[in-house]
Each structure stands twice: as structure tokens, then as C-alpha cells.
Amino acid sequence: GESVGLHLPTLSVQEGDNSIINCAYSNSASDYFIWYKQESGKGPQFIIDIRSNMDKRQGQRVTVLLNKTVKHLSLQIAATQPGDSAVYFCAENIIQGAQKLVFGQGTRLTINP
């Protein structure tokens, strides 16, 4: 079926270190993936996206890697800051005439001072 999952529900890193959040997806037909950040009490916020015809995409301090062979997605955050503390969701976009997202469970990232 259609599902998106995360390997780790929680992740703690030291401020200034790099963090990697992983995600597995199961729908090989999906051609678009998004990472969202959700801070406490707020709605998800778009971070970065990647299409299935790409392996890597970089933004400001963030990089998304896509491995279609093993259906794996990762979000790398460089030089983490306290403001990076949040829950991060990967979402798989199923193209069926509308952008229908399937979300993973989420990973809580905690930045230690």
C-alpha cells in the first residue's frame, strides 16, 4: 500500500553538528517528495522538495538525498542551530490529478547546547 515511514522517531544532536533524518517510502510510482518542519503548536512548514528524476537537491543549510533503488529519502541539516529543533516529516506526493500527500510519522529533532 501507500505508506511513508521514518527509521527513527527521535534524534538528538549537538549544536553545530550536522544531522541526518531518514525516511523510507513504499510507492515506487511517486515522483515528488517534500520535507516539512513542524514546530510546537504550528502547522508544517515547507523546507525542501525533490523530484524523482533527481538524486540530490540543496537548499540553505539543508540537503535532500533520494535513493530510488532502495526507496529511501534523507534530510541533512548542516551546522544545526537551536531553531532547528522541531518535528520533521517527509511526505510522498502521489500524482493523481491532485497533489495528495502521504506523510511519515515524523522525527523529533532536539538540538543540545
Add this chain to the structure above:
Amino acid sequence: NAGVTQTPKFRVLKTGQSMTLLCAQDMNHEYMYWYRQDPGMGLRLIHYSVGEGTTAKGEVPDGYNVSRLKKQNFLLGLESAAPSQTSVYFCASLSPGRNVWGQFFGPGTRLTVL
């Protein structure tokens, strides 16, 4: 430019009561969505709309109805609330065809059904 707004922010209902959640966007987006988020889970799609006057079922539509009479508004209705509908509800919108296909989310409505 307010983006996506949701009304109300909080609500407590008794079992069997009805209510309507309002989502409004001022970005002229064609597509709009309603999700629910339960503890320890990601967002699940309830209903969505690809244009004014059109709606479709998502992953968990039972117990909910929606209407999109105006392009900028998307209403989510609970006709007879149940405790299982206690959740945080998020609305989202996007405009297809642009470079970014990510959905823009509202701040959420926290609903408790007693």
C-alpha cells in the same frame, strides 16, 4: 498577505454536536486540503478540493463533509462529533503549475470531543 488562516483555533464539543471549521487562503490557490494530525502520527488527508465547487475524499473521510463554494474558502463539517475525532486539524493550499509543489499549511485547529 495572511496566507492560510483557520477558524477557530480551539474548540471543545460534546459527543453528537456539530461544528464547521473554516479555512481561508488569500494566495489565489486552486487546490485546498484538510488533514488531521493525531499524537505520534503524521498528517492524514480527510478531504481535498482541486477547484471551486469540487471536492474529493482523502484517506480518512468518514464522519466529515466539506464544501468549496468560494475559491478562497474550504469548510470542514462534523455533523455528529465523536471522541475519535479529537485531533488537530490542518488546512493547506497550493497552486499547481508553479515551481514549488509544496502545500502551504495553516496554524491548525485543536478540537476536543468529550
